[in-house]
Amino acid sequence: MEAYSGKRVLVTGGLGFLGSNLAIRLVQLGASVTIIDAGIPGCGGNLRNISPIARDVRVARYDISDVESLRPLLQHTDVIFNLAGEISHSHSMEYPDRDLDINARSQMLFVRECGRQIPGVRIVYSGTRQVYGRPEYLPVDEDHPIAPVDYNGVSKHAASEYHLMLTRDKLLDAAIVRLTNIYGPRLAVNVPCQGVLSVFFMRLLLGLPIEIFGDGGQLRDPIYVDDAVEAMLRVGAAEKLKSRVFNVGGPVALPLGEIAALLCRLAGAPPPVHKPFPRALSKIDIGSFASDSRRIGREMKWKPKVLIEEGAARTLKFFRERLGDYLNPADGYPECPLRPKALKEKASAFA
Amino acid sequence: MEAYSGKRVLVTGGLGFLGSNLAIRLVQLGASVTIIDAGIPGCGGNLRNISPIARDVRVARYDISDVESLRPLLQHTDVIFNLAGEISHSHSMEYPDRDLDINARSQMLFVRECGRQIPGVRIVYSGTRQVYGRPEYLPVDEDHPIAPVDYNGVSKHAASEYHLMLTRDKLLDAAIVRLTNIYGPRLAVNVPCQGVLSVFFMRLLLGLPIEIFGDGGQLRDPIYVDDAVEAMLRVGAAEKLKSRVFNVGGPVALPLGEIAALLCRLAGAPPPVHKPFPRALSKIDIGSFASDSRRIGREMKWKPKVLIEEGAARTLKFFRERLGDYLNPADGYPECPLRPKALKEKASAFA
Numbered sequence: 182m183e184a185y186s187g188k189r190v191l192v193t194g195g196l197g198f199l200g201s202n203l204a205i206r207l208v209q210l211g212a213s214v215t216i217i218d219a220g221i222p223g224c225g226g227n228l229r230n231i232s233p234i235a236r237d238v239r240v241a242r243y244d245i246s247d248v249e250s251l252r253p254l255l256q257h258t259d260v261i262f263n264l265a266g267e268i269s270h271s272h273s274m275e276y277p278d279r280d281l282d283i284n285a286r287s288q289m290l291f292v293r294e295c296g297r298q299i300p301g302v303r304i305v306y307s308g309t310r311q312v313y314g315r316p317e318y319l320p321v322d323e324d325h326p327i328a329p330v331d332y333n334g335v336s337k338h339a340a341s342e343y344h345l346m347l348t349r350d351k352l353l354d355a356a357i358v359r360l361t362n363i364y365g366p367r368l369a370v371n372v373p374c375q376g377v378l379s380v381f382f383m384r385l386l387l388g389l390p391i392e393i394f395g396d397g398g399q400l401r402d403p404i405y406v407d408d409a410v411e412a413m414l415r416v417g418a419a420e421k422l423k424s425r426v427f428n429v430g431g432p433v434a435l436p437l438g439e440i441a442a443l444l445c446r447l448a449g450a451p452p453p454v455h456k457p458f459p460r461a462l463s464k465i466d467i468g469s470f471a472s473d474s475r476r477i478g479r480e481m482k483w484k485p486k487v488l489i490e491e492g493a494a495r496t497l498k499f500f501r502e503r504l505g506d507y508l509n510p511a512d513g514y515p516e517c518p519l520r521p522k523a524l525k526e527k528a529s530a531f532a
Numbered sequence: 533m534e535a536y537s538g539k540r541v542l543v544t545g546g547l548g549f550l551g552s553n554l555a556i557r558l559v560q561l562g563a564s565v566t567i568i569d570a571g572i573p574g575c576g577g578n579l580r581n582i583s584p585i586a587r588d589v590r591v592a593r594y595d596i597s598d599v600e601s602l603r604p605l606l607q608h609t610d611v612i613f614n615l616a617g618e619i620s621h622s623h624s625m626e627y628p629d630r631d632l633d634i635n636a637r638s639q640m641l642f643v644r645e646c647g648r649q650i651p652g653v654r655i656v657y658s659g660t661r662q663v664y665g666r667p668e669y670l671p672v673d674e675d676h677p678i679a680p681v682d683y684n685g686v687s688k689h690a691a692s693e694y695h696l697m698l699t700r701d702k703l704l705d706a707a708i709v710r711l712t713n714i715y716g717p718r719l720a721v722n723v724p725c726q727g728v729l730s731v732f733f734m735r736l737l738l739g740l741p742i743e744i745f746g747d748g749g750q751l752r753d754p755i756y757v758d759d760a761v762e763a764m765l766r767v768g769a770a771e772k773l774k775s776r777v778f779n780v781g782g783p784v785a786l787p788l789g790e791i792a793a794l795l796c797r798l799a800g801a802p803p804p805v806h807k808p809f810p811r812a813l814s815k816i817d818i819g820s821f822a823s824d825s826r827r828i829g830r831e832m833k834w835k836p837k838v839l840i841e842e843g844a845a846r847t848l849k850f851f852r853e854r855l856g857d858y859l860n861p862a863d864g865y866p867e868c869p870l871r872p873k874a875l876k877e878k879a880s881a882f883a
Contacts, residue, residue: 277644281637285690289628289683314700327678327693330700332640335693339636342678342686349665349681350815464701 184418186211191258193217193245193291194226194265195238198367198375199307199360201230202406203262203413208234210414215254217265219244221283224267225369229506246287248294255295260417261304263291263344266337269374270311270465273333284336289343296352304344305417308359310428310472312338319400320434320473323359323426331465345425356416361430361472365406365492366499371507377437378403381444386500386508391445391453394462397438400469404431405492408485415481423480430472432485440489447493535769537562540608544568544596544642545577545615546589549718549726550658550711552581553757554613554764559585561765566605568616570595572634575618576720580857597638599645606646611768612655614642614695617688620725621662621816624684635687640694647703655695656768659710661779661823663689670751671785671824674710674777682816696776707767712781712823716757716843717850722858728788729754732795737851737859742796742804745813748789751820755782756843759836766832774831781823783836791840798844 190207194200195216207214216238220226231238243250245265266284267273273280288306295302313321314328329335344355362378369375370383381391412429416422435443441453458466477483500507541558545551546567558565567589571577582589594601596616617635618624624631639657646653664672665679680686695706713729720726721734732742763780767773786794792804809817828834838846851858 277640278637281632281640281690285636286629286632289632289686293628328700329693329697331697332694335640335690335697338693339632339686339690342680342689343683346680346682346686349679 182210182414182418188259189213189257191215191217191261193263196220196226196228196230197264198225198369199363199406199409200264201367203410204231204238205234206410208237214238216240217243217245223272223372225372225375230367244287245291248290251294252298255298258299258302261295261302262413262417263304264307270331270333271374271461273331274461274465277332280332281336285339288340292343292347292353296347300352301354303417304353304355305413306341306344306355306357308341308357309337310359310361310470315467316470319469320471321428322473323428323476330467348425355425356422357426358413358416359426359428360409361470362401362403363406363409364403365496368496370500381441382496385444385448385450386504390451391441392456393438393441393453394456394458397441398436400434400471401437401440402430402434402471403489404429404485405487408487412477412483415483419481424476427477428472428474429477430474432488434471443489444493448497533561533765533769539610540564542566542568542609542612543615545617547571547577547579547581548615549576549720550714550757550760551615552718554761555582555589556585557761559588565589567591568594568596574623574723576723576726581718595638596642599641602645603649606649609650609653612646612653613764613768614655615658621682621684622725622812624682625812625816628683631683632687636690639691643694643698643704647698651703652705654768655704655706656764657692657695657706657708659692659708660688661710661712661821666818667821670820671822672779673824674779674827681818699776707773708777709764709767710777710779711760712821713752713754714757714760715754716847719847721851732792733847736795736799736801737855741802742792743807744789744792744804745807745809748792749787751785751822752788752791753781753785753822754840755780755836756838759838763828763834766834770832775827778828779823779825780828781825783839785822794840795844799848
């Protein structure tokens with residue numbers, strides 16, 4: 182990864198979970214990093230995420246749709262990691278126009294401006310496996326039909342199409358990395374509705390029992406954040422892109438119930454409790470998912486390395502040392518209807 | 533088509549080209565028709581389109597995103613033909629956020645409200661072959677990859693996905709009809725940038741020479757509006773839908789240069805002139821296109837009947853009798869950068 186030494190790299194959403202881990206790694210690799218992050222409530226941006234590199238990066242607190250302000254920052258950029266957005270499926274079901282605005286409209290304005298200011302720039306967009314919806318087969322490869330079950334999936338897919346459309350027109354040199362459930366240090370445990378692993382870790386950290394909706398039999402292939410970062414970096418550094426879309430999943434697919442039980446054991450907590458699936462969540466549940474990551478393996482020589490036992494232990498250790506940084510209720514999305522009351526009360530202790 | 537007799541049918545975009553022809557046919561078939569059309573400048577809505585049925589339909593001049601106002605209209609609706617939107621590819625390249633707003637955001641709010649007020653309602657959405665982009669093979673079937681070359685294609689595809697997503701969730705019973713170039717009476721010749729056939733007819737009617745960009749070798753399969761209306765009606769009336777997406781094209785694919793020459797002969801005009809492709813248009817040109825309409829043929833027993841010679845003659849006759857109704861410059865999209873100056877001057881004679 183010497184490719185990044187001395188390179189000017191832009192990370193949108195760089196105060197978020199994946200973005201901050203990526204920015205920290207880029208600084209280690211000798212890149213000159215600029216973070217663009219508007220800190221939209223509910224999207225997981227947290228200045229404390231970048232405390233290890235606070236003096237080494239430039240942070241521009243602009244919305245990516247504010248292209249006038251961004252113009253001078255874009256010039257002379259070598260690579261863009263485009264991670265800004267809202268990842269919550271359940272938020273999107275309650276506030277679909279907010280999701281469309283953040284994930285589609287803002288991305289459209291941003292990538293259009295990139296194509297104008299720095300034509301042909303390499304841009305790596307963080308997509309989501311949610312665009313595939315309920316899998317027709319497992320593991321899911323990049324040719325699987327697009328059939329999202331929630332508004333977030335539609336908006337994120339539209340954003341992917343903007344990237345690919347401008348690439349076909351030679352204005353960008355974009356790739357889409359479709360990620361599964363990521364976990365690790367800096368996971369947005371403070372923002373509810375960021376996905377099942379975020380909820381699991383948050384509850385463990387607060388001493389609340391983990392709840393499994395349904396039988397817990399649905400497969401998930403969680404990926405440790407360092408592995409996801411490495412995948413993004415390889416795609417960003419590739420001389421020439423053969424493919425434009427890459428599925429990126431973790432090393433093993435396990436039933437969600439087993440993942441939960443494993444986390445409880447690691448945390449020394451009582452085993453998970455089973456509950457009926459709430460209607461709002463069952464609507465957007467995709468059943469079992471496992472990513473077919475062979476394409477990125479073949480074309481980028483990438484492979485996930487960290488098993489969940491190891492990754493989860495590191496994650497718990499990270500948060501136990503910094504719990505106060507991550508449980509400020511002011512960080513959460515205040516109107517989130519799915520925010521558990523118990524969390525609100527518990528979390529207020531950390532305010 | 534006795535299926536529509538006595539049915540309460542909603543037509544969004546019902547003042548537009550396809551919508552008004554559909555509404556007229558529905559009235560003939562005995563349906564109780566409500567048109568919803570906000571008359572957004574540039575989208576082709578024209579009250580004169582429905583003069584034959586002005587006393588037989590209810591016209592609600594609301595934007596489809598204004599769900600509060602629409603609520604009472606939605607109740608007790610049997611079928612919805614959802615045609616509201618902006619069809620211009622070139623407008624979308626200049627004003628992509630306008631296109632996203634009209635075609636994606638408004639549609640999202642509208643179909644979501646339909647799913648709430650009249651769950652399970654049959655809704656037929658007018659999609660576009662533009663979502664397929666530059667064809668990888670011909671004729672293009674419904675499994676062809678989605679790879680739009682313009683913002684309009686992305687927005688319209690997002691709108692399709694909203695329909696299909698809510699259908700998977702049993703809130704709608706939707707179908708997408710992906711149409712090719714439609715022509716016929718009430719074509720929005722008064723609104724520039726509505727597609728090549730609109731421009732061809734407009735120029736013929738104004739006595740201007742037809743211009744062919746490039747060699748004119750690219751194939752198109754124009755469909756006469758009555759055939760498109762019949763396709764929509766069959767999908768709307770089908771007892772049960774086996775498929776959810778139907779490509780609908782005309783009876784024959786011809787090189788655009790031949791189509792132009794044919795129109796000139798029918799109109800008694802001099803032959804078309806060839807011009808180099810303007811950059812703005814070559815970017816969004818998809819090359820040759822021909823629709824594989826076998827699925828709707830098989831499942832709905834539909835087949836296009838009107839050949840271009842016949843359809844074009846009917847179209848010219850229609851407009852020659854009503855030219856003043858269709859060349860009011862106030863109808864056009866005033867800021868359209870592609871609006872030819874000559875047209876503006878000629879058209880002002882009809883103001």
